[in-house]
Structure formats: C-alpha cells, structure tokens
Amino acid sequence: MARKILFNIFAWMVVLMVAFPLFWMLVTSVKPQFELFRRPPSMLPETVTFEHYWRLLSDTNFLGYFWNSVILSTATTFVVVTIATIGAYSLVRFRYRGRETLAFLVLFTYLLPSVVLILPLYLMLVELGLSNTITSLVIAYTTFALPYALWLLRSFMAGIPEDLESAALVDGATRLGAFKDVILPQLLPGIISTALFTFILSWNEYLYALVLVNSDESRPLTTGVMNMLISSFNIEWSLLMAASVMMSVPLIIVFAFLQSYLTRGFGAGGVKG
Amino acid sequence: MRHIMAKQQQTLLERRYSMLGLFLIAPTVLVFCAVIVYPLISAVYLSLFKIFTPTLEGSWVGLDNYRVLLSKGEFWTSLRANLIWTVGTLSLQIIFGVGMALVLHQNIWFRSLARSLILFPYFISTVVAVLVWKWLFNDLYGILNHLMITAGLIDWPIDYLGSMPNAMISVILVGAWKYFPFVVIAVLARLQSIPDQLYEAAKIDGAGPIARFFDITLPQLREVLVVIIMLRAIWDFKEFDLIFLLTGGGPVTSTQTLPLLVYKEAFALNQMGMASAYAVIMMLIMLGFMLVYIRRTRSEES
Numbered sequence: 288m289a290r291k292i293l294f295n296i297f298a299w300m301v302v303l304m305v306a307f308p309l310f311w312m313l314v315t316s317v318k319p320q321f322e323l324f325r326r327p328p329s330m331l332p333e334t335v336t337f338e339h340y341w342r343l344l345s346d347t348n349f350l351g352y353f354w355n356s357v358i359l360s361t362a363t364t365f366v367v368v369t370i371a372t373i374g375a376y377s378l379v380r381f382r383y384r385g386r387e388t389l390a391f392l393v394l395f396t397y398l399l400p401s402v403v404l405i406l407p408l409y410l411m412l413v414e415l416g417l418s419n420t421i422t423s424l425v426i427a428y429t430t431f432a433l434p435y436a437l438w439l440l441r442s443f444m445a446g447i448p449e450d451l452e453s454a455a456l457v458d459g460a461t462r463l464g465a466f467k468d469v470i471l472p473q474l475l476p477g478i479i480s481t482a483l484f485t486f487i488l489s490w491n492e493y494l495y496a497l498v499l500v501n502s503d504e505s506r507p508l509t510t511g512v513m514n515m516l517i518s519s520f521n522i523e524w525s526l527l528m529a530a531s532v533m534m535s536v537p538l539i540i541v542f543a544f545l546q547s548y549l550t551r552g553f554g555a556g557g558v559k560g
Numbered sequence: 561m562r563h564i565m566a567k568q569q570q571t572l573l574e575r576r577y578s579m580l581g582l583f584l585i586a587p588t589v590l591v592f593c594a595v596i597v598y599p600l601i602s603a604v605y606l607s608l609f610k611i612f613t614p615t616l617e618g619s620w621v622g623l624d625n626y627r628v629l630l631s632k633g634e635f636w637t638s639l640r641a642n643l644i645w646t647v648g649t650l651s652l653q654i655i656f657g658v659g660m661a662l663v664l665h666q667n668i669w670f671r672s673l674a675r676s677l678i679l680f681p682y683f684i685s686t687v688v689a690v691l692v693w694k695w696l697f698n699d700l701y702g703i704l705n706h707l708m709i710t711a712g713l714i715d716w717p718i719d720y721l722g723s724m725p726n727a728m729i730s731v732i733l734v735g736a737w738k739y740f741p742f743v744v745i746a747v748l749a750r751l752q753s754i755p756d757q758l759y760e761a762a763k764i765d766g767a768g769p770i771a772r773f774f775d776i777t778l779p780q781l782r783e784v785l786v787v788i789i790m791l792r793a794i795w796d797f798k799e800f801d802l803i804f805l806l807t808g809g810g811p812v813t814s815t816q817t818l819p820l821l822v823y824k825e826a827f828a829l830n831q832m833g834m835a836s837a838y839a840v841i842m843m844l845i846m847l848g849f850m851l852v853y854i855r856r857t858r859s860e861e862s
Contacts, residue, residue: 294666294668295668295669298663298664298666298668298674299668299669299674301660301663302674302677302678303677305660305677305678305681305737306677306678306680308681308689308692308693308696308737309677309680309681309684309692311692311695311696311703312688312691312692312695315695323701324701326706327706327710328701328703328706370587370588370591371588373584373585373587373588374584374585374587374588376584377581377582377584377585377588378585380581381577381578381580381581381582381584381585382574382577382578382581383578383581383582386581389585389588389589390858391854391858392592392597394854394857394858395850395854396592396596398794398846398850398853398854399596399600399843399850400797400798400819400839400842400843400846401798401800402798402800402818402819402822402823402839402842403600403603403839403840403842403843404595404596404599404600404603406603406606406822406826406832406835406836406839407598407599407600407602407603407606407836408595408599410602410606410616410832411598411599411602413616426595427595429591429595430595430596430599433588433591433592433595434596437588462577462580463580487683490685491684491685491686491687493685493686493687493800493801493805494800494801494804494823498823498827508685508687509685509686509687512687512691513687513805516691524695524698524701527691527695528691528692528695530691531687531688531691531692534685534687534688535684535685535688538680538683538684541683542676542679542680542683546676549679549683550745
C-alpha cells in the first residue's frame with residue numbers, strides 16, 4: 288500500500304514537471320507586470336489580472352492574426368479532407384494500374400522535408416501572383432496535409448469490413464450509393480479525427496507562413512505572434528504568454544471534448560505508419 | 561453460353577469500377593502533380609542554376625553548386641550539428657517516452673488527466689513551446705535559473721541559448737520535451753495489447769519486475785520501437801521551426817542544422833540555386849531512411 292502511494296506521488300511529480308512550462312505560461316499571463324520581475328518569483332499569482340489579455344485584443348493585431356489562422360486552417364482542412372476521403376476510398380477499394388505506385392508516393396511525400404518543396408513553391412506562387420495571400424498558404428499546406436490525411440484515412444478505410452459494401456451492392460446499390468450510405472457513416476469517426484489532425488497541423492505551421500506571407504493582412508498566428516516578439520523594443524513576456532494561451536485555446540477545446548478522436552488518429556497513422 | 565455472358569458482364573463491371581476508381585483518385589493525382597511532383601523536379605532543376613532571390617534572375621552553372629557545397633566547411637558542420645541534434649533528441653525521446661509509458665500503464669490516480677497533460681506539449685504550436693521556453697530560460701527573470709540557484713546546483717545564471725555547448729543541449733532538451741509524447745502514446749497502445757498471461761507465467765517462474773521488463777516487455781515492444789525510431793529520426797532530422805525559433809542556428813552556426821542552412825542560403829544570402837542544392841543533398845541523405853521505412857511499412861501490409 289505504501290509502495291503504491293509512493294509510486295503515485297513519483298508518477299505525478301514527473302507528470303507535473305512535464306506540464307510545468309504550460310502551467311508557468313498560464314501563471315505568467317495573469318500576473319500583473321510588477322509581480323513578474325519580483326525575486327523570488329511567486330509560484331501562484333498574488334493578484335490575478337486579465338489586463339494583458341485585454342491589451343492583446345485591443346492594442347495589437349492579435350485578433351486579425353487569429354482570424355487569418357481560423358480561415359486558413361478551416362479552408363485547408365476542408366479542401367484536404369474532401370480530396371483525401373474520395374482518394375483514400377479509391378486507393379483502398381478499387382483496382383487499377385498505378386495504384387501501388389501512388390500509395391508509395393503518398394507515403395514518400397508524407398516523409399518529405401518541406402524545405403525541399405518550399406523554394407520551388409515560393410517561385411511558383413510568386414509567378415502566379417499569389418504571394419502574400421491566404422490562398423497561397425492553403426496551396427502550400429496541402430503539400431504536407433494531403434499526404435498526411437490520405438495516409439490516415441487510408442488506414443481508417445482499410446478497417447471497414449468489405450462485406451458491408453458488397454451486401455449493399457448485391458441489394459442493387461451503385462458503387463457511389465454504397466459509398467454514401469455505407470462507407471461514409473462508418474468512416475465518420477476517422478474523418479473527424481483526420482480533420483482534427485489536419486486542422487492542428489495547419490494551425491501550428493510556421494515555415495511556409497514565414498516564407499510566403501510578408502504582410503500583416505494575411506499573416507497567421509504563428510508568424511504574427513513571433514513578429515510581436517521580434518518587433519517590440521522590450522519584450523513583454525506577460526503579453527506573449529497571454530498570446531500563447533490564446534493561441535492554444537482551440538487545442539484546449541479539442542482536448543476537453545474530442546480527445547478520443549485524437550487517440551484514434553494516433554493509432555491509425557502514427558504507429559502503424 | 562450464359563456462363564460466358566456472365567463473365568463478360570463481370571469484366572465489363574470491373575472495367576467500369578476501375579474507371580470510377582480512377583475518376584475518384586483524379587483530384588488527388590492532380591494536386592499531387594501540381595504541388596509536390598512538379599516542385600520536387602524543379603528543386604533539382606533549380607539547383608543547377610545560380611539564382612539571385614530578390615530578382616529571381618538565374619544563370620546555368622551545372623553541377624557547380626554541388627561542387628562548391630561539398631568543399632565548403634559549412635555543409636559539413638551543419639550536417640554534424642544535424643546529426644548531433646537528431647541522435648541527442650531522439651534518444652531522450654525514446655528513453656523518456658518508454659519510461660513514461662510504463663508509468664502511465666500502471667493504475668495511477670487520475671490516469672486520464674495525467675495522460676492529457678503528458679500529451680499536451682506534442683500538440684501545442686512550436687511557436688508557443690519556444691516562447692514559453694525562452695521565458696523559462698530568461699537570464700534575468702527566468703524561473704529555471706532561479707530554481708537551479710536556489711537548489712544550489714549553480715552559482716551564477718546560465719546562458720542557456722547564447723553559448724556552446726549550452727545552446728545545443730537546450731535545443732535537444734526542448735525537442736525531447738516537445739516530441740516524447742508521441743513515443744508515449746505509441747508505446748502505451750502497444751503495452752495495452754501485451755497479454756497478461758505472459759506476466760503471470762513469469763511471476764510464477766519467480767521473475768522480478770526488472771527481469772520481467774527485459775524478458776517480456778522489451779521484446780514485445782521491439783517492433784513498435786523500430787517503427788517509432790525510424791519515423792522520429794526522419795522527422796527530427798528535418799526539424800526547422802524549433803531550432804530556428806530557439807537559437808536561429810546560433811551562437812554563430814553551432815546549432816545550424818541543414819534545414820536552417822537551406823533557409824539562410826535562400827532568404828538571407830539570397831542564393832536560391834545554392835539553397836536548392838543544399839535541399840536536394842539533404843533529401844538524398846534522408847532518402848535511405850525513408851526508403852527503409854517505406855519498404856518496411858509496405859511489407860507489413862501485404
């Protein structure tokens with residue numbers, strides 16, 4: 288019994304150490320400025336203030352960046368998941384020449400470093416006159432999001448028993464009818480989990496946003512917030528921590544309500560490969 | 561006769577099906593060609609030119625870029641930094657990840673809460689992670705220096721990111737913190753599928769917890785660990801955001817890995833062609849790993 292308690296205390300100490308940076312981010316964001324530079328630092332804020340959040344929303348372009356990120360990630364997720372769902376259906380359930388090569392290509396690009404693609408993509412998007420637009424980022428994000436989504440959905444699709452579809456076909460359904468009525472409902476949890484991963488991936492992306500967008504109008508959160516750090520004369524940590532917390536809000540929501548979908552996605556894509 | 565007709569009908573149906581299959585894969589193929597295959601080919605093509613980034617004017621230089629980069633010291637120091645970073649952060653991820661998975665596999669209090677907390681660093685943006693760690697590392701007001709001084713571990717504040725070897729160690733540690741949850745989740749899923757009877761039998765045979773770990777748990781985890789190590793090695797090798805944002809490759813070039821070198825060459829030194837050559841070389845280095853991983857995954861499937 289005592290051993291069990293000791294083990295629990297040990298386990299939780301490790302967990303809390305891992306989570307400490309995030310706790311400290313939260314604490315710093317609600318501390319008044321004068322308390323921030325006190326020695327020794329207070330572990331819990333003596334007075335809780337939301338002034339930094341207020342300043343973030345009223346004095347900086349944070350909301351603009353936030354909105355850009357919402358549009359960008361939603362658009363990317365929508366485009367990528369739509370293409371990948373029918374693509375994965377085709378890859379798993381149809382036979383034609385080149386199918387294996389394509390599956391190989393998907394896995395290959397899933398592992399491909401983005402610095403290889405970023406230079407030609409940059410040139411291409413400049414030539415198309417799309418630089419500094421959110422559209423250019425949606426296009427660039429498909430380079431990593433589409434192989435990823437295809438790979439995830441492919442293994443979700445492979446988990447649906449083929450008999451269900453055959454039964455519907457025997458009953459006189461067309462292939463597409465069976466897809467809509469039999470496969471899609473079965474695939475829904477997989478689609479949700481793929482959409483969540485794609486959204487998070489786009490929400491967090493930094494390199495393409497750094498290279499392709501150089502105007503505050505279409506800058507997403509990642510580069511926008513980093514710009515706040517670089518361009519300010521003296522770094523205001525509490526403001527930056529408030530921005531970090533706000534930036535993680537969508538994630539916290541996913542974690543609170545949809546965590547089972549995340550774990551499922553991990554099982555399909557991360558481990559099996 | 562009827563038999564033949566049925567067969568003909570079947571092949572007709574099959575042909576229609578494969579047409580439908582091609583139709584459904586068409587959007588994927590189109591997008592792949594436009595944003596992946598075409599850029600990939602033009603990356604190789606660009607590397608044969610000397611291109612000034614702001615004007616995008618180029619002149620053919622053939623393989624000169626490659627000749628120059630292989631004889632330049634910067635490529636080799638970057639490759640070295642890249643390998644140190646990858647091996648360092650990957651080993652920590654594996655050790656912490658397996659350890660944490662073993663802990664979370666036990667029935668501890670509030671297990672699902674603990675699991676969420678562990679998972680969180682993996683899902684937050686690298687930008688957030690870097691900002692938080694820069695604040696923790698802050699030389700004057702950072703909590704890390706304060707805690708270490710209070711504990712008597714150090715006498716003076718440490719410069720975590722501005723000097724060597726501290727910068728490399730810090731980057732490796734932050735990388736391990738950010739990415740070890742991936743290992744935890746993957747290993748945890750595998751642990752849950754090890755049959756209990758194996759442990760029961762070992763217990764009856766008198767094996768202690770350590771012997772049980774080495775005789776049962778580790779062999780059972782071998783497969784999944786190989787996959788995780790390959791996947792994470794590829795991902796860590798090409799990591800850009802974390803290192804770029806934490807140190808920018810500094811001090812001087814001591815944490816400058818190959819992806820950072822590509823970025824610098826293209827957008828700070830304005831040598832787009834040279835940067836492409838670096839990118840292509842980097843891809844060639846990774847190719848071996850990628851092909852091994854792909855072959856393994858494919859053979860597992862069939």
